[in-house]
Amino acid sequence: MTTSLRSTLDFLLYDWLQTETLNARERFADHSRETFDAVLDTCDRIAREKYAPFNRTVDTQEPHFDGERVTLPQATQDAYDAYAASGMLSAAQDYDIGGMQLPYTVDAAANAFFAVASISISSSLLSVGNANLLMVHGTDVQKQVFALNEFSGRFSGTMCLSEPQAGSSLSDVATRAVPDEAPSVAPDGLVPWDQDPLGPRYRLTGHKMWISSGEHDLSENIVHLVLAKIPGPDGKLVPGTRGISLFIVPKKLVDTEGQLTGVRNDVALAGLNHKLGWRGTTNTLLNFGEGKYPVQGRAGAVGYLVGQPGKGLACMFHMMNEARIGIGMAATMLGLAGYYASLDYAKNRPQGRLMGASGKDAGQPQVRIIEHADVKRMLLAQKSYGEGALALNLFCARLVDEQHTGQPEAADEARLLLEVLTPIAKSWPSEFCLEANSLAIQIHGGYGYTRDFPVEQYWRDNRLNMIHEGTHGIQAADLLGRKVLMENGRGMQLLAARMQATMAQAAAVPELAAYAAQLGDALQQVGAATQAAWATGNPAEALANAVPYMQAFGHTVLAWVWLDVALATLRVDATLSVAASAGRMGAARYFYHYELPKIAAWLNVVNGRDMTCAALSEEAF
Structure with a gap:
């Protein structure tokens, strides 16, 4: 599987996108084809050793919640630790914060190995997007305390948008945030709510649904980015999206050095959502401020404002757009995983005989099913969907590099092209690489519908991506x-x-x-x-x-x-x-x-x- 993927990535990166030319730019001057290949080699190895062997394990051993703690298979912890140790969480970041200053194009290609090996384990997407958002919209202290610890793997991150009563309709967000006028929990004494070094401090109450990786013990802390509304003087919430603000709500409270204070924030897991696929990733309903873990004896989750009040959705779109391209890549790699599996099956499964001029000769040995024209049709469809989607997603990644390091005119063009292509990069693989997974099952015949082969899991995992990060209809309307x-x-x-x-x-x-x-x-x-x-x-x-x-x-x-x-x-x-x-x-x-x-x-x-x-x-x- 990874041999075929590597040859495809090499062609797309070097022969098609000419990624090596980026090394002429100051930001990437220390890199070469050799350093890019070394990153690809490392990710390929970790994915083969820590992810691929346990893809079925995390599908069958779902996260378990005993009322206090979520338990995940040991393989998930081992994979998380290996990924964090590889430096890939901060690969595209500056040297001075521990990054590699790797082009995003290479970063995206390297992460493809983890997605094809086990998308259910490979859920670091949100932590990186969370930290990237804070690097753009957060204060210097918020970057230092939260983003940098996410890049190191000490902390992990989520995005908390949807609510049980609202679904994808962010206009109907009902989570409330009011200034926290009680004394601060910071160890350095009492700090007024609007002078807290971590940002203006609020108390949040509400419920968030479908939160991926919302509760686990893989990292020391979980940094929730939460959309909520600050009530007006009359105590009412502003209708629509213009009243939405964005808050950092850590699972465990920290000081200004990023050290845990020993105080659990008032964020409680109400339950796990048991999904058709992606079963290795916890998907949660979280209650903010219900009083299960009162801070200073008061209900309300402590949260710190990011950016300006009422401008939260604009900040969150930074993470949402990044996540949408990430979901497109996830769908792509699941499509390719099914293609590789069904190609291997078709090469080795004898069944039937070819039609000759006088019909079929039952006395002849059976042929491998790859020799049948219709099986070739289904394989070609999968190849065209999967490799085409991979090329599209890497092209979008190349636009990100152009936007950030290109000349002003080229950077502006890249920005606009990304705006137009993001709905396609997310939605097209989600629909057609899912169809590729269906064709992979068809090639396996009845065996494809059993758990004896991996293709049914690939289909189940991929079915979520048409819903993930904005449904098909939302992307189309956008x-x-x-x-x-x-x-x-x-x-x-x-x-x-x-x-x-x-x-x-x-x-x-x-x-x-x-x-x-x-x-x-x-x-x-x-x-x-x-x-x-x-x-x-x-x-x-x-x-x-x-x-x-x-x-x-x-x-x-x-x-x-x-x-x-x-x-x-x-x-x-x-x-x-x-x-x-x-x-x-x-x-x-x-x-x-x-x-x-x-x-x-x-x-x-x-x-x-x-x-x-x-x-x-x-x-x-």
Whole structure:
């Protein structure tokens, strides 16, 4: 499995994205192909030793809560410790805080090994995103006390957005935060609430649902980032999202040096959610301020304001967008894990005989199922989905590097391209790499539906990703309702220009010219559909078919990615193995022959602003 993944990563990083050219930039000047490869080698080894052997273990030995403490398999602790010791939690950070100043592109590629080995164990995503948010929006003390301890692995992190009564509707957040006017618990004496070195101090009350890694003993402390509302003078909460603020709520209170004070914060685990997949990660309902662990004899969880009051959602989007790309990568790697497993099965499972001119000869030995055309179809579909999604996610990671280290104009273009592509990077792998997992089960036949083989677990684990970090519908509404329109459509124009540049190159290559023309037609269809959706200016009509629009948009983006990858494949063909080159070109051909033609049907309802679904009365169901 990891041999195939490594060769794919090497090609995408070095031959396609030209990642080594980043070393010419000051931030990455100490790096080389050798240092990048050393990071990939280390992560590959840790993933093979500490993650992959225990993927089934954490699926069957679910987290257990005895009313006070959550118990996880020892393998989870061992994996967490190995990951923290590797330095990967802070790999992209500055040297002066213990980081490696690794390009995010390489960071993302290295983390792919953990995700393909066991996504259920590989849940450090939130800790890194939590710390990254604090590095941007936190005070110097908050960075030092909370973020740096997350980067070291001493602390871990969560994001607490959803509530039982509100789900994904953040406008309806009801968790309250009031100034903590009681004496501080800090060991250096009494500190007024608005002068606490850790940030203005509040008391929070409320409930948060679906909190991944919300309770465990893997780290010394858990840093919850919590969305809550500060009541107005009348004691009422401001409706909508403009009244939301962001707070650091540690599981255990700390001093200004980051040392535990011995005081447990009023954050209580109400229960574990027992999920279809991702069973190795605790998923929790947390009660804030219910009084189970009163601080100074008073209910209310102690929290420290991040940023300005009422600006919490803008801060949280820093973590949410990072998490969305991370979820896209998780879905991608699960899709590839299923592909590798079903490819191995297809190469070794004899069944049936090929049809000859006179039919099947039962006297002949059975053939391996990979020799059947339909099995090859299913394998090619998985390869095109998984490797295409991996290329897309690494391209997005490359945009992050460009945004942070590129020249001003290039950095601004990267920012806008990321805005447009983030809904696709999250949603497209979540849908189509899940379909890849379904095809992996199909290739295994009845065995695929049993726990004797890993593909049923990959499907269960992947099914969550269409919900994770904003559902499919939310991503689609964000894409069509905001991202393609923002800044007068400039992000969409930049993406189209990138596609047209690839098409121009491919048009001069006989093997790819027809695909360049096909992509041009698809791009024109998406552009026309965007205008048609908004022709009346009525959001209800425009967004009624946002998901089919997103599916067509995503397929067009993936077709562009595959065309660009095909160009790179032909460019370096002499240095690749014949099999690797044939495989990538075959996957590109499959996508253009079998997948891209689907967009016409999706866009048909968008162009007509079809209201079949939106207008149907509740009673009709």
